[in-house]
Amino acid sequence: MENRLKKQLRQIAHHLDAIVSVGDQGVSDALVKETHRALTDHELIKVRLHTPSREERTEHIKALANACSAEIVQKIGKIVVIYRANPEADPRLSNLHRAGSR
Numbered sequence: 001m002e003n004r005l006k007k008q009l010r011q012i013a014h015h016l017d018a019i020v021s022v023g024d025q026g027v028s029d030a031l032v033k034e035t036h037r038a039l040t041d042h043e044l045i046k047v048r049l050h051t052p053s054r055e056e057r058t059e060h061i062k063a064l065a066n067a068c069s070a071e072i073v074q075k076i077g078k079i080v081v082i083y084r085a086n087p088e089a090d091p092r093l094s095n096l097h098r099a100g101s102r
Contacts, residue, residue, distance in 0.1 A: 001083075006073055009074075010074050012095055012096065013044055013046060013073065013074065013081040016044070016045070016081075017046065019038055019046065019047075020035050020038055020045060020046075020048070021047070021048045022050065022060050022061075026051075026063075027060055027064050032064065035047070036067075039070055039084040040089075042089075042094060042095045043083060043094050043095060043096050044081065044082075045081070045082060047080045047081075048078055049061065049080065057078065058075075069084060070082040070083060070084040071084065
């Protein structure tokens, strides 16, 4: 991913709330399904990881991003921003479209 695009995505994500949470059970099928739905609707989302271990958080987010064909934009502590483009995104739901209309 290009640095300019990453910077723009980080700026948009700054004001977003986490809409997906990864618990102690890690990456389950239900979690992947919900993340896939959220990425399809919003394209850019924040994920909160409740795992205390930094290594486990890294493993969980890599597994989740790979399972959803998404890219990790930013990791800060227990919050991760992930992105997957959707050319047919609903402008009312897409965080990218809504940020462009400000």
